[in-house]
Amino acid sequence: MDAAIQAPPGFERHDRRSPVTDPWEPLYRRLSGDAVVLGVRAGAQHCNSRGFVHGGLISALADNAMGLSCARRMGGDASLLTVNLSVDFLGAALTGQWLEFDTVFVKPGGTLAFAQAFVTADGQPCARANAVFRVLRKMAA
Secondary structure, X not given: OOHHHOOOOOOEEOOXXXXXXXXXXXXXXXXXXXXXXXXXXXXXHXXXXXXXXXXXXXXXXXXXXXXHHHHHHHOOOEEEEEEEEEEEEOOOOEOOOEEEEEEXXXXXXXXXXXXXXXXXXXXXXXXXXXXXXXXXXXXXX
């Protein structure tokens, strides 16, 4: 594996692809209890014109990590829609840094689920996100 995109121990290639995240591949994940921790090695495709990881990428991957984590915690019959997402940017993330998106459950409920994500760049805090998800239960066939 190329050293520029090597993931830390415990991470594997993320298996859930989507058109919005395809340009940011390779993405990685680590399962930690009920949480799905996402990770990415920041490259040029993740950055704005000033060389900082773009806030839109941080927002999207934090939303993704929290939604996947809440669905995992609730079991296979839950589907989630983002109702609200807020992100506080605490510091810059730069090309070459390892970004992790780790979820803390605030209140996973039956109708609404509340979660928080902490984003680090090489272990240093760079963002905190909060989200509210609408929980949709899949109908039995």
